[in-house]
Amino acid sequence: MLTYSKLDTVTAIYKRRAVRSYTPEKLERATIKHLLDAAVQAPTALHAEPWAFVVIQDKVRLRRYSDRAKTLLLDQQQAISHLQSAEPQALAMLSNPDFNIFYDASALIVVCCKAKGPFVEADCWLAAENLMLAATAEGLGTCCIGFAVGILNMPDxxxxxxIPEGGAAVAPIIVGFPREIASSGSRKPPVVLRWVP
Ligand SMILES: Cc1cc2nc3c(=O)[nH]c(=O)nc-3n(C[C@H](O)[C@H](O)[C@H](O)COP(=O)(O)O)c2cc1C
Incomplete structure (x- = not known):
């Protein structure tokens, strides 16, 4: 059992930032297990606990998925480019053969759902946030990788x-030891549409 005293919750919330540069150091299984245990403490509609996890620590496999993801995303982009203008920065990254959508992180944890349902995606993303906050408290870096969702849901x-046929990969999260302290993010103040006292 790992200790919980490293950061309080609010500090972890403010400290968590997308980390896109990692050392090659591999995560211990016990550390990953600790993150998964934190993930499943998330709220879950109807107490369904619809999540299941895939952990990939094989860098060759991750590179293969990254290359396939880039091809898939570029193809999809081409297919819809007559409808909307592409994000030029994203296109440049995806076209770069050296770009790894997983940023060479030593682990990818995919929060999956075992079956589809109305609140299943919400539950999985809540689990993902728990996982990221627990990782932050351990001094680890994380980043959601939306770029990976398409490839992870290809049937093969x-x-x-x-991942069960009726289920899906919902929230791919890379985890690893950050190379540098992520710069503190900025957010606009909350927009309150109406406050009825
Ligand atoms: C659903 C989702 C998908 C994301 N996909 C990617 C991604 O594919 N690649 C990436 O570098 N960052 C990705 N991000 C990270 C966001 O870019 C990042 O959270 C945002 O810029 C805010 O920065 P912060 O997390 O440091 O506060 C994703 C975030 C979310 C919530």
Whole structure:
């Protein structure tokens, strides 16, 4: 059992930032297990606990998924480019053969759902946030990788990763030891549409 005293919750919330540069150091299984245990403490509609997890620590496999993801995203982008203008920065990154959508992080944890349902995605993302905050409290870096959702839901990849046919990869999160302290993020103040006292 790991200790919980490293950061209080609010400090972890403010300290968590997307980390996109990692050392090659591999995460211990016990550390990953600790993050998964924190993830499943998330609120869950109807107490369904619809989540399941895939952990990938094989860098060769991650690179293969990254390359396939880039091709898929560029193809999709081409297909819709007549409808909307592409994000030029994203296109440049995806076209760069050296760009790894997983930023060479030593682990990818995919929060998956075992079956589809009205609140399943919400539950999975809440679990993902728990996981990221627990990682922050441990001094680890994380980043959601939306770029990976498409490839992780291709039938052959789902089968390879044991994701049930009726389920899905919902929230891919990279985790690793950050190379540098992530700069503090800025947020606009909350927009309150109406406050009825
Ligand atoms: C659903 C989702 C998908 C994201 N996908 C990516 C991604 O594919 N690649 C990436 O570098 N960052 C990704 N991010 C990270 C966001 O860019 C980042 O959270 C945002 O810029 C705010 O920065 P912060 O997390 O440091 O506060 C994603 C975030 C979310 C919530």
């Amino acid at each position: 990849v789902k089968a390879e990763l044991g």
